[in-house]
Amino acid sequence: MLTPSDKALVPFVSVDNMMGLVHHIGIEKVLVDLAADIEADFKRWPLFDKTPRVASHSDVGVIELMPTSDGEMYGFKYVNGHPKNTKEGLQTVTAFGLLADVQSGYPVLLSEMTLLTALRTAATSALVGKYLAPKGAKTMAMIGNGAQSEFQCLAFKAVCGIDTVRLYDIDAEATKKAARNLANKGLTVVPCSTAQEAINGAEIITTCTADKQCATILTDNMVGAGVHINAIGGDCPGKTELHGDILKRSDIFVEFPPQTRVEGEIQQLADDHPVTELWQVMTGDVVGRKSDSQITLFDSVGFAIEDFSALRYVLKNIRGTAFFDDLDMLADPDDPRDLFGMLERRLG
């Protein structure tokens, strides 16, 4: 074979290398650092090229592309959502992503993003919790103990300082798995038998369930004054987790309204129901939590800018490490007009 030139090579972070990188840095530090990088990008929100994700729906799931750009770098994520996958031994969500240089259009990073999405979703939730959760919150109810749950618990510990998590899942095995994974992580872990039991004394309620349908994980009478609700699972059309009455009692915070109105909990509400954009809370333009009795709700669906921040974090942190491989992904003839000649010479 011909030896590809440097320009032809794109650093690729495999799943194994992503795991290695996370352990190398330390998972809680990764979550704290990611939250800080996402916060910095939220604070320069107007700069970004923003578009709702491009979704291809089928009967059984969705495949989405989530692009964005800050004018210097371009990034996108490929991500699927197939709730029925779990029963078949597959992940509900798998993802990978790419960063490219806007000036040349050349990719500069390809990375697995199944793990990275779990990390950035948790980091974003905890970052929002830092702004909206009641002061001094120490206890979080974690409803839905699937693949995202441990990341959420650790992120809220590392970023917001919670010390107790109360776990509930309709499948007791999932709760056992999460409790096992969270043992010896510096958290008091309380497995619970009902959602009602889980939210007892919790100042923060995180819901993260995966059914592709309108479910009611929380009913209105379960939610007391002053809590912060971190609603992760309602993230595609027709999929919600909270009773509409809870939404009406809450002040609702979102990432990108045009996307959240279609995919989030607020698809249950009128199109003009008031919501607050989180970036404005972070820049200080808008007040987040106004009182101790207020119910704040983060209607999380995940936005491309969070993936962009996460990919840049990975690019920054793999430099000088062995946590990537160079991929011969770009054709790079000596004379850029001579693509055909390059192909011909490969014969030799």
Add this chain to the structure above:
Amino acid sequence: MLTPSDKALVPFVSVDNMMGLVHHIGIEKVLVDLAADIEADFKRWPLFDKTPRVASHSDVGVIELMPTSDGEMYGFKYVNGHPKNTKEGLQTVTAFGLLADVQSGYPVLLSEMTLLTALRTAATSALVGKYLAPKGAKTMAMIGNGAQSEFQCLAFKAVCGIDTVRLYDIDAEATKKAARNLANKGLTVVPCSTAQEAINGAEIITTCTADKQCATILTDNMVGAGVHINAIGGDCPGKTELHGDILKRSDIFVEFPPQTRVEGEIQQLADDHPVTELWQVMTGDVVGRKSDSQITLFDSVGFAIEDFSALRYVLKNIRGTAFFDDLDMLADPDDPRDLFGMLERRLG
């Protein structure tokens, strides 16, 4: 490291492997086969999920995502267009693409597409030529002798049976390069000093120039009755190659009107100027060439379905060969809900 399971691995076709695969099959056979596969997909056009590409424009170029799906497979291509790159020793266009299984959302192929795009663009042009060029056409003018030109010439030879190409480029070095690459390929190659000279006696005129601006490569008085024009280069907003008067004398054929009206030559015309969709010519619903004196124009911009066909062609043809590597791209824990546990076990 842990050994990734089969589900975690995605076959990846590098640039070197793509070149190897093309030589293994033979480039003219690849072009003929690709044209046949693209034709088959055009004939089932209504089946596809179609959307104009998602573009991110900057001062110097564009980065695009081109997704589509036939309900069984999903595909997308990442492609940039940066005309100024050539001067910096970089490709104007680089690309890669992915196929995924709609049922699971899991990727099944990642491939370089810089070379593959050159091949599928040429195959599409020649396929369209087969339907629209005057009967017995033997001579093609090739105006613009950059990276795409040799692929175009070979495709029209292999698919349409031309035997002579007349080359012209504003840069004589580019013409020399193309003539050199096309020597001993079974074509009579005639380098020309002007565009006017190049189109002498040509029944097919292919234009493929890369400036990101409205250029006039062909003026009205240069184009005689009966020719088929294959206009490749006008493929983004603000970029055209042909004088508007030529368009008005031609019957215009396009891939996907909502995309071509924004990106193609017809951006010069009224929004409701009549155009014919090529898939309808291929299914026989609409007549293509109606007379010997008619000027037919393929206003080519490239559409996602062509990339989809090309990616499926690659997937089909790498089976049982060594022209791919397995990429550890998807996190695949034994228990799909236990992503965190997989990460933890990586420590051990």
